[in-house]
Amino acid sequence: MAKPATKPKDDPSPAKAKSPATPGDxxxxxxxxxxxxxxxxxxxxxxxxxxxxxxxGLIGGFCHLYIxxxxxxVGMQANVRDKDAVITSYRDHGHMLxxxxxxxxxxxxxxxxxxxxxxxxxxxxxxxxREKSFYGGHGIVGAQVPIGTGLAFAHxxxxxxNVSLTYFGDGSANQGQVYEAMNMAALWKLPVVYIIENNRYxxxxxxxxxxxxxxxxxxxxxxxxxxxRVDGMDVLAVRAAGEKAIEHARSGQGPYILxxxxxxxxxxxMSDPAKYRTKEEVDKFRNERDPIEHIRKRLLDAKIVDxxxxxxxxxxxxxxxNDAAEFSQQSPEPDPSELWTDILVEA
Amino acid sequence: MSIQVLMPALSPTMTEGKLAKWxxxxxxxxxxxxxxxxxxxxxxxxxxxxxxxxxxxKILIEEGTEGVPVNTPxxxxxxxxxxxxxxxxxxxKAEASRETPKSEEKPKAETAPAAPAVVxxxxxxxxxxxxxxxxxxxxxxxAMAAEMRADKSVFLMGEEVAQYQGxxxxxxxxxxxxxxxRVIDTPITEHGFAGxxxxxxxxxxxxxxEFMTFNFAMQAIDQxxxxxxxxxxxxxxxxxxxxxxxxxxxxxxxxxxxxxxCYASWYAHVPGLxxxxxxxxxxxxxxxxxxxxxPNPVIFLENEILYGQSFDVPEDPDFVLPIGKAKIERAxxxxxxxxxxxxxxxxxxxxxxxxxIGIEAEVINLRSLRPFDTETIVQSVKKTNRLVSCEEGWxxxxxxxxxxxxxxxxxxDYLDAPVKRVAGLDVPLPYAANLEKMALPQSSHIVEAARAxxxx
Numbered sequence: 184m185a186k187p188a189t190k191p192k193d194d195p196s197p198a199k200a201k202s203p204a205t206p207g208d209x210x211x212x213x214x215x216x217x218x219x220x221x222x223x224x225x226x227x228x229x230x231x232x233x234x235x236x237x238x239x240g241l242i243g244g245f246c247h248l249y250i251x252x253x254x255x256x257v258g259m260q261a262n263v264r265d266k267d268a269v270i271t272s273y274r275d276h277g278h279m280l281x282x283x284x285x286x287x288x289x290x291x292x293x294x295x296x297x298x299x300x301x302x303x304x305x306x307x308x309x310x311x312x313r314e315k316s317f318y319g320g321h322g323i324v325g326a327q328v329p330i331g332t333g334l335a336f337a338h339x340x341x342x343x344x345n346v347s348l349t350y351f352g353d354g355s356a357n358q359g360q361v362y363e364a365m366n367m368a369a370l371w372k373l374p375v376v377y378i379i380e381n382n383r384y385x386x387x388x389x390x391x392x393x394x395x396x397x398x399x400x401x402x403x404x405x406x407x408x409x410x411x412r413v414d415g416m417d418v419l420a421v422r423a424a425g426e427k428a429i430e431h432a433r434s435g436q437g438p439y440i441l442x443x444x445x446x447x448x449x450x451x452x453m454s455d456p457a458k459y460r461t462k463e464e465v466d467k468f469r470n471e472r473d474p475i476e477h478i479r480k481r482l483l484d485a486k487i488v489d490x491x492x493x494x495x496x497x498x499x500x501x502x503x504x505n506d507a508a509e510f511s512q513q514s515p516e517p518d519p520s521e522l523w524t525d526i527l528v529e530a
Numbered sequence: 531m532s533i534q535v536l537m538p539a540l541s542p543t544m545t546e547g548k549l550a551k552w553x554x555x556x557x558x559x560x561x562x563x564x565x566x567x568x569x570x571x572x573x574x575x576x577x578x579x580x581x582x583x584x585x586x587x588k589i590l591i592e593e594g595t596e597g598v599p600v601n602t603p604x605x606x607x608x609x610x611x612x613x614x615x616x617x618x619x620x621x622x623k624a625e626a627s628r629e630t631p632k633s634e635e636k637p638k639a640e641t642a643p644a645a646p647a648v649v650x651x652x653x654x655x656x657x658x659x660x661x662x663x664x665x666x667x668x669x670x671x672x673a674m675a676a677e678m679r680a681d682k683s684v685f686l687m688g689e690e691v692a693q694y695q696g697x698x699x700x701x702x703x704x705x706x707x708x709x710x711x712r713v714i715d716t717p718i719t720e721h722g723f724a725g726x727x728x729x730x731x732x733x734x735x736x737x738x739x740e741f742m743t744f745n746f747a748m749q750a751i752d753q754x755x756x757x758x759x760x761x762x763x764x765x766x767x768x769x770x771x772x773x774x775x776x777x778x779x780x781x782x783x784x785x786x787x788x789x790x791x792c793y794a795s796w797y798a799h800v801p802g803l804x805x806x807x808x809x810x811x812x813x814x815x816x817x818x819x820x821x822x823x824x825p826n827p828v829i830f831l832e833n834e835i836l837y838g839q840s841f842d843v844p845e846d847p848d849f850v851l852p853i854g855k856a857k858i859e860r861a862x863x864x865x866x867x868x869x870x871x872x873x874x875x876x877x878x879x880x881x882x883x884x885x886x887i888g889i890e891a892e893v894i895n896l897r898s899l900r901p902f903d904t905e906t907i908v909q910s911v912k913k914t915n916r917l918v919s920c921e922e923g924w925x926x927x928x929x930x931x932x933x934x935x936x937x938x939x940x941x942x943d944y945l946d947a948p949v950k951r952v953a954g955l956d957v958p959l960p961y962a963a964n965l966e967k968m969a970l971p972q973s974s975h976i977v978e979a980a981r982a983x984x985x986x
Contacts, residue, residue, distance in 0.1 A: 239600075244542055303766075329725025333726040336729065337730045454540055
């Protein structure tokens with residue numbers, strides 16, 4: 184067997200995406216490029232503020248930040264239709280913002296307030312929006328994969344043309360239920376796109392130390408599921424690969440796997456000192472491969488916008504995030520009576 | 531506007547830490563994400579990054595300082611267009627200080643409000659028309675077929691439910707009537723198809739997930755409890771999971787420990803689930819129809835030995851039973867015997883034996899384990915003053931344990947004898963015929979227990 188060509192793990196240079204899409208794809212309009220920049224920046228600033236509120240003791244428990252991975256969800260969500268289902272793990276704040284959920288409601292859930300999406304009863308890892316077809320926010324590693332596959336099943340059963348975007352990490356990629364779900368998805372040709380956000384570490388264990396084969400995009404081969412590896416630090420590469428994968432699923436050809444090579448700058452959760460990787464590795468990604476800087480530079484180089492315009496975007500985002508932070512502290516804690524509500528639906 | 535940077539908490543339990551090292555000095559410009567300093571706790575060293583941009587105006591805590599409480603201002607950043615000197619003055623209005631966390635306020639002593647009163651289930655109505663004498667198996671099939679005819683979002687999935695016609699023939703004929711879209715053979719992949727069912731329910735369908743036995747549902751229990759039972763609560767009521775997990779539970783015959791466990795107390799423990807355990811064919815039909823219509827996840831515990839037993843079932847096409855209502859199967863004044871599933875039949879046999887020696891036993895068929903019909907049992911105990919609980923599962927932390935506790939809480943003054951539990955022995959169920967018989971509770975054990983509490 185030929186040894187798969189794996190890149191050294193601290194090499195931040197772009198992965199060779201198999202997708203025909205190139206970052207120079209002319210099909211992306213200047214407005215779309217600006218929107219991607221803005222959407223990624225919103226996630227970045229939101230997460231930084233969440234980290235700060237955590238440090239102030241306003242957010243409790245676990246808090247998993249998405250900083251560094253913004254291009255994945257923004258690139259994928261650029262392709263969705265209104266009723267396409269989205270589901271992910273507990274590193275979910277970015278997905279909610281990219282689905283169009285209100286930053287105030289998300290931040291207020293982080294602070295455990297009544298204005299949060301789950302009325303303060305779910306927290307960072309457990310938020311949902313039926314309106315935005317966002318199905319969580321799941322705290323058990325890998326559990327969202329069969330559920331996301333079931334959402335695809337429901338779409339197919341109902342005969343609509345919607346798909347399910349099921350996100351999970353490289354850590355989940357070793358869970359048995361992921362493969363149980365992939366088998367059924369392929370067997371029944373369910374319209375699901377599995378997006379593996381490979382940020383190189385499942386908590387503190389690198390992919391190389393956790394997966395016998397590290398080409399995660401090939402993990403569906405046993406079921407005949409096509410897959411490809413995508414540069415997850417490049418929003419346009421993600422978008423192009425996502426378009427193809429979603430079209431595959433939507434047209435009734437069954438599931439598709441996209442392995443997004445990405446990187447999280449922060450620890451696994453707020454309380455992770457991240458001793459399992461070097462500072463140089465993190466800095467290299469930050470300085471050379473940052474998804475937001477990449478698009479920022481592109482916008483300036485192509486003279487789509489100038490510095491002043493970008494400053495205006497920064498200011499707009501800062502206001503949104505400040506308002507969310509403010510709301511998340513002003514919104515009252517849930518009423519004690521909420522303790523006993525929402526346990527069962529009363530028929 | 532100047533910004534105070536506060537000593538952060540790096541974990542849910544951190545209250546103070548050491549400011550180990552500054553990475554910036556007064557006059558430095560900092561960007562969002564730039565490392566400001568290093569903090570040491572007893573567990574780790576971590577870097578503190580700037581959230582806001584600005585110029586370092588003043589360092590308030592020198593490096594090397596130990597025991598810095600969380601939320602102490604550690605430095606001041608001057609915002610754009612503001613001189614560092616202005617920002618460093620104590621009079622400067624600090625944005626961060628305005629955001630003094632609520633958690634620093636003296637916590638109010640909060641006690642949980644009392645649980646809302648349990649709304650008693652409506653009593654079972656009188657059914658008009660005649661009855662049919664059918665097996666539990668036929669009753670379950672009729673229930674599924676009736677609900678599938680009524681609601682196109684109901685479908686059945688599980689191992690061997692379609693082409694094979696069901697491992698225990700519960701789904702016989704359903705594939706022919708409803709087609710392969712709605713009667714679906716799954717691979718042997720319990721965790722996967724339970725999770726897929728939960729996703730389908732989140733997506734608006736009403737799955738009936740058949741487990742070939744509940745023993746195999748242990749493979750899937752994470753999805754049943756963490757995903758199906760808890761998501762309604764965790765979503766603040768946004769998400770619903772109308773799903774039925776059904777299949778045979780408890781001992782069959784000579785299939786040994788891995789295939790013979792009763793899961794009643796496991797599932798009855800969990801808020802967010804409904805747990806039903808039918809005994810008769812009428813229970814099976816009426817409760818399964820109710821379970822499929824219910825908007826919540828329902829655990830439906832059947833019993834393989836009962837599948838072939840026949841009972842009278844109302845012919846009324848609208849026949850359905852209320853969830854949460856126990857049934858008095860036999861009235862009596864001397865002792866209350868509470869049972870569910872196969873033990874109801876054994877309790878009725880025991881009552882016959884007891885009648886021969888002049889003990890009139892009242893036999894209650896629980897039907898529903900969550901919600902639990904405490905009221906019906908308490909009313910009975912107020913009359914009989916004695917209680918025997920029966921279950922096939924293990925005694926420790928079983929349904930009988932719960933029943934004993936409930937009687938202490940609700941009927942202590944009415945009890946003339948301690949509650950007596952009849953349960954399976956506290957061993958993995960053996961294969962050998964003689965040992966198996968000894969390990970499972972029989973009607974003779976119920977007779978002994980009833981005599982003991984009656985001092986007869």
